[in-house]
């Protein structure tokens with residue numbers, strides 16, 4: 001069992017059996033791989049040993065291996081690969097697996113060796129790939145995953161490539177994107193109007209590298225879309241890119257030539273190194289090194305760098321020209337979907353890029369680079385896209401009919417369930433952007449076909465104004481199940497960890513629609529997949545100005561100050577603190593009036609907005625130019641070795657919800673700022689207070705309910721400082737702690753939780 005399909009497992013088994021003179025057969029089905037072998041006993045033992053060792057294909061992940069003796073099969077002369085489909089259908093009762101599409105995989109070691117081997121006929125070929133690596137999901141139009149159904153259908157294989165493709169003993173046996181310089185896609189360099197300026201493959205590479213060395217911005221077409229690349233050591237060039245891309249603040253990801261280079265700029269743990277070099281080749285967030293000379297404009301206001309290694313042959317060729325570190329940011333306009341078509345790139349990125357490194361292998365599905373960070377030195381996904389999608393996960397319950405879960409509006413993903421298989425889409429983005437919403441709808445339609453699902457049950461968020469909810473409600477002939485946002489978060493963690501028993505759920509984020517119409521955001525839930533109870537939460541405070549409140553920290557700041565000082569609140573006396581956050585005193589007064597008179601305000605328990613307020617009071621900025629900009633800056637500021645905290649109150653009667661009250665903390669923070677206490681200590685103490693408050697809520701829930709499993713989720717836990725601190729406190733207090741790892745803790749996991757709850761509720765209602 002494990003990942004054995006679509007990874008060249010059967011050919012690898014075949015090669016091994018032939019080497020050891022064994023006869024028999026191998027086939028795949030939904031439950032795994034079955035191998036029958038005849039031959040000398042020592043050879044069979046050797047076969048099993050090697051299969052579990054270095055002879056397994058690089059992408060195979062063997063979970064378990066069982067062996068049993070069977071009677072001799074007469075007349076068996078050779079080893080064969082049996083057709084899987086016939087076997088699969090007969091063995092699984094005709095149920096087809098949800099996905100036979102695998103993810104895009106970084107160039108493997110064998111292909112890399114051939115790429116730089118002068119004697120190989122694919123020497124310096126930018127599209128070299130094999131069964132173990134190369135594009136998959138990004139090039140497939142429809143199933144089954146065969147060449148005519150991919151964007152490689154435009155290229156007829158030459159005899160040499162076809163020979164390898166049909167040779168079961170070859171590493172390229174049935175590798176659909178197989179190609180060579182004779183028959184496959186080609187690269188060229190174009191100016192910013194799209195005019196070809198270089199068509200020779202090698203010269204295109206050297207010329208592109210030269211442009212980058214000169215500080216030019218080059219749009220490079222990759223696996224899942226275009227990147228905008230610029231020399232990461234050249235501050236002027238990076239600033240130029242920021243100016244032209246109109247992205248002044250959000251940190252840029254980088255690609256480096258080697259792990260050694262990355263180590264010069266960031267702290268790379270063993271686990272991080274493994275992750276960077278993995279076949280998924282994600283962007284890994286790493287603590288910055290003090291001595292790094294990366295241009296300061298690459299990632300200001302954060303203590304991490306996002307690094308990845310080359311994952312396409314084209315990247316390897318480019319960096320082989322002597323480049324060290326490039327900014328490689330998504331080729332899109334602001335937060336729109338990634339651009340992946342050549343003409344669209346010229347039209348939309350022509351004002352940003354000085355040149356285009358193009359190719360003619362069409363990208364059918366755009367997939368962003370995945371982002372991972374390490375919590376407790378274990379990989380945790382922050383954005384799940386390239387190379388992770390569309391791998392399905394096996395869930396505990398089996399759904400009687402197909403399910404679609406629409407997800408949340410921010411950092412959207414959606415999910416499908418068929419039987420006990422769940423597929424979560426790649427990161428789609430924020431649906432409030434019209435282009436992203438359009439992409440969302442198109443993607444649902446496309447993937448519904450690709451995974452052959454016909455959903456009868458549709459799960460969505462409880463929020464009536466969510467575009468994803470409205471989309472769900474527009475679908476005909478389906479049963480709609482609305483799921484509370486934070487419950488979905490906790491259910492996502494439970495689903496990942498395959499548990500279905502009540503847990504103490506701590507869900508913390510910026511906004512989520514509550515069952516009482518308030519905006520929740522710091523919740524202690526007693527939850528399973530059937531139901532949840534709101535056991536406790538952060539006390540409500542009034543947030544003025546709707547959507548503006550998540551951008552302008554003056555709004556939560558004033559709400560918290562009015563609440564904390566009550567009758568003693570004096571706007572005039574707080575100008576030393578508020579002035580830098582909102583210089584316009586009239587605006588401050590208007591917001592205060594709104595809060596006092598409850599005009600255009602919502603009640604909220606949002607923890608995200610408290611992070612915004614504290615960051616703003618510490619002078620870290622007065623606007624969130626991108627989601628969580630201020631909280632990220634606050635985390636970066638926090639002193640690592642501080643264990644002090646502020647005070648808080650936990651109040652509640654036995655029949656009522658427990659309320660976490662931050663008023664004392666707010667007053668203490670204001671006093672500390674006034675007394676010029678070091679800001680990094682204040683930031684750390686704030687984080688520690690939040691962790692301590694959540695711990696106390698969990699303890700109260702344990703005492704009341706006798707549960708000791710704590711599940712944590714929500715965008716606030718993308719904050720590594722807070723997540724690690726809380727996990728440590730919970731573990732020390734005897735809890736077993738579950739958190740998101742395979743899906744992001746932010747709203748990227750919501751569709752997974754929605755789907756799991758919907759299956760349960762639909763079964764219950766029957």
Ligand SMILES: [Zn+2]
Pocket residue numbers: 107108109110111112129130131132133134
């Ligand atoms: Zn390969």
Ligand SMILES: [Zn+2]
Pocket residue numbers: 157158159160161162179180181182183184
């Ligand atoms: Zn060829």
